[in-house]
Amino acid sequence: MHTDxxxxxxxxxxxxxxxxxGCAMAKKFAELGSHIIIADYGNAKxxxxxxxxxxxxxxxxxxxxxxxxxxxxxxxVNVDVTSSDTIGKMMTRVRDNFERIDxxxxxxxxxFGVPNGIHTYDETAWMKTFDVNLHGxxxxxxxxxxxxxxxxxxxxxxxxxxxxVPALFNGAYAVxxxxxxxxxKVMAKELAGLNIRVNAICPGQIMTSLEKWRFELEAKxxxxxxEEQEKKMCESxxxxxxxxxxxxxxxxxxxASDASSYVTGQAINICGGQLMEL
Numbered sequence: 509m510h511t512d513x514x515x516x517x518x519x520x521x522x523x524x525x526x527x528x529x530g531c532a533m534a535k536k537f538a539e540l541g542s543h544i545i546i547a548d549y550g551n552a553k554x555x556x557x558x559x560x561x562x563x564x565x566x567x568x569x570x571x572x573x574x575x576x577x578x579x580x581x582x583x584x585v586n587v588d589v590t591s592s593d594t595i596g597k598m599m600t601r602v603r604d605n606f607e608r609i610d611x612x613x614x615x616x617x618x619x620f621g622v623p624n625g626i627h628t629y630d631e632t633a634w635m636k637t638f639d640v641n642l643h644g645x646x647x648x649x650x651x652x653x654x655x656x657x658x659x660x661x662x663x664x665x666x667x668x669x670x671x672x673v674p675a676l677f678n679g680a681y682a683v684x685x686x687x688x689x690x691x692x693k694v695m696a697k698e699l700a701g702l703n704i705r706v707n708a709i710c711p712g713q714i715m716t717s718l719e720k721w722r723f724e725l726e727a728k729x730x731x732x733x734x735e736e737q738e739k740k741m742c743e744s745x746x747x748x749x750x751x752x753x754x755x756x757x758x759x760x761x762x763x764a765s766d767a768s769s770y771v772t773g774q775a776i777n778i779c780g781g782q783l784m785e786l
Contacts, residue, residue, distance in 0.1 A: 510765040514541030517606045518764070521589060521648055522616030522666070524548025524562025524570070527717045529666065530615040531570055532753035533760045537611070538574040540761060543581040545602055545609075546571050548616070550586040581605070589616045589644030590636075595651050602655070609655040611764045614645040615666040617685075623677035623729050637680035642687040649695060653704065660703030662764045665692050666756075669712040669779050677729075685710075689775045696773030705772040707763045712779025713741055714751045746781035 518537045523530030523546040534544045550564030567584040575582035583605050587598040602609065618640045621633025645665050652663075670678065671685030692708040699706060713719060723737045730737070742748055756778055762768050763776075777783050 510540050510761050510767060512766045513537065513611075513761065513764060516542045516610040516764070517545070517608055518542045518611040518613065519545040519547060519602065519609050519652060520613040520615055521547045521587065521644070523613075524550060524564075524567040524584075525717060526566065526570060527753075528562075528615075529711065529714060529716060529753045529756050530613070532757040533613050533615065534570065535574060536754070536757035536761050537764070538578040538580050538582070541578070541580060542611070543606065544571070544574060545583045545585060545606070547585050547587045547598055549588050587648075589648055590639040592647055592651075595647055599651050599655075608659060609652050610659065610661045612649065612652045612656075612661070612663045613666070613760055613764075614648055614663065614688075616644055616648075617641050617666060617668075619678060619681040621680060623725065624679075625677055626679050629679060634680045638684045638687070641681065641684035642691065645688055645691055653699065653702075656704050657702055661705075662768075663695065663699075663704060663706040664760050664763050665706070665708045667692070667708040667710045667775055669710050669777060669783050671710060671775075672777075672785075673783060692775060693773045700772060705763075705768070707768075707771060707773070708775040709756060709759055709763070710775050710777045710779070710783075711756050712751065712777065712782045713745065714753055714756055714778075716753055719750065744782060745779070749780065751778060751780055 520530050520533050523534045538544050546567050548562045571582040571584040585598045585601050588594040620636045621630045665688050667688040668685040670682040671689050674682040689708050696706040723734045726737045727734045
């Protein structure tokens, strides 16, 4: 399956946590014979004390593991998607190691300042959430597209079900992910002439460290247990379960491959039927 992805070069942001969607994407592409660049904010202690984040050591470990197991070339690189300077440094390292980028997965994401309603949301936390989730996609894409222009490629942006149906007391995340969906459509239209396809993935409930953190936060806020919050969530999902990062990675591989050669500008739900649209 997806044999056309062999020897493609894939850059994945937000891939530095073994429990995350980005790492699952990296593994899937490596399994298919793609060379992978694992990019993440490796200085976890300066990011968000409330959320589990990756470290540079973990990123290097992931890169070595996948490189050794699947016999592909790998690179782990530190990047802060809110900083054009660190993105530029990342691209210098990428150019030193690879001639091109064929696939970009803009997967880095975060939320700050929750739980809060719009009327109590801290402005700095709101802006920081946007800077990572939305502006980070813009910055990284702007830096990568010149390495795609000659051969074309595929860009896959990780949006969210929350970008279509708002999450309670998490407005900055929901609105920023809605922005990612519109940015995806803008990019798809503008880059089609360069043979670059752009799509968004909209995960629902996926069992990552971020999802576990959410259940813990909700349980604390509502005075219930983590188990009760997860059970309640599953009751709202027609398939009756939380999804896995591997299932999201499978969709990313499809959108990167020739199997989706006529698909661009779409925001595809991966949510077990929790969200159904015309």
